[in-house]
Amino acid sequence: MAIGIGLIGMGVVGGGVARILRDREREFKDVRGLDLDIRKVAVRDLSKPRAIDLFPDRFTTNPMDVVADPTIQIVVEVMGGVDAAYDLVLAALQNGKDVVTANKALLAERGDSLFEAAVQNNVGLGFEASVCGGIPIIQTLSQGLVANDIQSLYGILNGTTNYILTRMTEAGADFDPMLKEAQDKGFAEADPTMDIDGTDAAQKLALLCRLAFRQRVSSGDILKEGISHITALDIDFARELGYTIKLLGIARVVGNRIEARVHPAFVPHHALLADIRNEFNAVEIVGSAVDAQVFYGKGAGELPTASAVVADLIAIAERRKAGLGPAGAPLAPLPEADLVPIGDIQTGSYCRLTVYDKPGVLAQVAALFAGENISIETVIQHGRSETEGGTVPLIMITHDAPEAAMQRAITRIGNLSAVTEKPQIIRILHP
Ligand SMILES: NC(=O)c1ccc[n+]([C@@H]2O[C@H](COP(=O)([O-])OP(=O)(O)OC[C@H]3O[C@@H](n4cnc5c(N)ncnc54)[C@H](OP(=O)(O)O)[C@@H]3O)[C@@H](O)[C@H]2O)c1
Structure with a gap:
């Protein structure tokens, strides 16, 4: 029996999904026994040309038509945005439909209640495409x-x-x-x-x-x-x-x-x-x-992102066909993470200062770092200023230090009269 698919959006990603479903239809049928039928597509503008030909009556400008359609079992949300997408995805889950989305902003901002709704309604919420496009990092x-x-x-x-x-x-x-x-x-x-x-x-x-x-x-x-x-x-x-x-x-x-x-x-x-x-x-x-x-x-683009959406679709459709519930450990409820406070995060830093080329500046800067217990690993100053009273870049690499201490030191260093521009700080990765 065919599985009804509803697409909310047929732009870059939705168009890619439709193309892949059309091009691999035989493979999905013959090898996996899956007959996937795009039954409804919501778009904003009915007059735009689309990635594949579908009967015109399958298009709608009302995405709720997709979510409410009893012949659709899996809804693909590739519309983007947060508030409207949230209402649609939530309604689809509550209507017992599995959902596949590429929308990282939606999940980052409202994921908790969507993952909760998926668990409560015993349906899947696939989001492989939302992180790193075609790389199967979620799987x-x-x-x-x-x-x-x-x-x-x-x-x-x-x-x-x-x-x-x-x-x-x-x-x-x-x-x-x-x-x-x-x-x-x-x-x-x-x-x-x-x-x-x-x-x-x-x-x-x-x-x-x-x-x-x-x-x-x-x-x-x-x-x-x-x-x-x-x-x-x-x-x-x-x-x-x-x-x-x-x-x-x-x-x-x-x-x-x-x-x-x-x-x-x-x-x-x-x-x-x-x-x-x-x-x-x-x-x-x-x-x-x-x-x-x-x-x-x-990590993005029509077909890499659509590849990830289709991977979720096929995994969900296979479980539906087998009469199984959603795969994997549920993603709600989960405890809130105990995060290292930002001020306690330890990193080494590259610090670029623009300073007047005169004696004593290095000692002043070093003293302010020392005042925060930040030790300096390397100092670089190439050449001298070409003009009397001109400036030069002074580079310092610091050993690991807490973020809060680094910020305090840099604020004071930035206030020195010998420092002419906002100091540039870039953290260093020690793998
Ligand atoms: N593009 C990428 O490479 C990429 C990569 C990873 C994740 N994503 C995510 O995938 C999602 C879609 O991105 P996209 O690049 O495919 O966007 P897009 O090209 O702008 O496509 C959006 C689609 O949604 C339709 N749409 C928008 N608002 C609508 C509304 N209120 N009612 C009905 N239809 C509506 C648009 O209709 P019209 O065509 O008529 O305008 C269009 O077909 C986003 O969440 C994005 O963050 C995209």
Whole structure:
């Protein structure tokens, strides 16, 4: 018997899903015995051309038609947004339908009650496509690595920022022109704020924490810093010191707590994550049984994202066909994570100061670091200012120190009369 599929949205991802379902129809029927029938599609504009031909009466502009249709068993939410998508997904779950979504913002902001509703209604809520697009990272954490205590997870979770940082590194360019290039090539949206300021990566990290540690982490509680302040000069110094700058999502177990943070980081050249270029994503997971594993691939785009949606669809459809309930351990209720307070997070830092080229400045800065018990590992100052009374960059690498102490020291250093610009701080990854 055919399984009814309803799509809410047929844009980039929804179009890819429809294409894959059409192109692999025979394979799904013959090999898996699954007859998947797209019975309704909700869109905004009925006159737009669509990825596949369907009878016009299957399109609607009212997404509630999809959710209420008794002939639909699995709803695919690929519309985006939070509030309207929440109402639709909740209604679908309450109507006994399984749901597959690619919407990380929805799950990061309202996931708790949706996961709860899935459990209460004994239906599936698949979200493989919401993190790292085509990389099966959700499946890996929820099934493949189930034998492990996850100790840490380091990821390049946002393709837009990785593209920009790669191009800055390779072209020796500053942030703004490379953002523009990313937008021109379709790797950054017209409003890239959520990517650039780390929000998107923090939302994905919060979802990964739920699976890796089986605790609830709110993306708003994660230390979060974006990439717009990174300059070509920082990239040059990073290279000289043996590092590449990447925007990382990091979650790890520290004692009985979870540390979770998203920020640009100096990644040593020899680390695998340093080699992840352009719009690609990667996640390195350390598990108690498997040790380190790295997962790499395309984190967005029509077909990679649709691949993940279809993987969830097929897994759910197979269980439906077999008369089984949802797979895997339920994701609600989960205890709230005991997070390491942001001020206690320990990292080494690269600190770039712009200072007047005169004697005694280094001693003043070193004294302020010492006042916070922060020890300095390396100091670099190349050459002298070319003009009398001019400025030079002064680079310091510090040993690990708590975030709060570092912030206090940097505020005082920034107030020194010899320091002419806001100090630049980039944390260092010690894998
Ligand atoms: N694009 C990616 O690479 C990617 C990767 C990972 C996750 N995602 C997630 O996937 C979701 C979809 O992204 P997308 O890039 O496919 O978006 P998109 O191209 O803008 O498509 C959105 C679709 O939803 C329809 N829609 C929007 N509001 C609607 C409403 N109120 N009623 C009915 N239909 C409505 C649109 O209709 P019209 O076509 O008529 O405008 C369109 O078909 C988002 O949650 C996004 O974060 C996307």
